[in-house]
């Protein structure tokens with residue numbers, strides 16, 4: 001099943017229809033290799049909608065986040081990165097030195113989520129988390 005079909009199905013399940021322009025923006029995220037920024041999405045969607053302005057892209061991204069279709073995360077690149085949540089929950093370990101990104105399985109966060117929710121009587125949504133630190137290669141290169 002293509003990403004496009006996945007999204008349509010997800011939307012149908014919640015009884016929501018996207019306009020073709022919004023669908024195009026969603027497609028631009030889906031066809032990127034994972035994370036993409038608003039500027040790149042704008043660039044890609046403008047191939048089909050030359051008059052699309054960036055504020056429409058941001059408004060649509062807000063809407064898609066609200067529908068839990070897209071996550072927005074600061075991966076340390078200076079601007080937010082967007083990714084489809086239908087690709088499955090995952091998180092990232094990001095090296096401050098070399099900028100390398102490791103994928104982290106969602107299962108690590110289940111115990112954390114449970115303790116937080118119990119302790120604070122809260123329902124946390126940890127959809128896409130970035131943890132900053134240092135990778136083993138950079139750590140090994142540290143002087144001393």
Ligand SMILES: [Zn+2]
Nearest residue numbers: 083090092128
């Ligand atoms: Zn990610």
Ligand SMILES: [Zn+2]
Nearest residue numbers: 095098135138
């Ligand atoms: Zn590193």
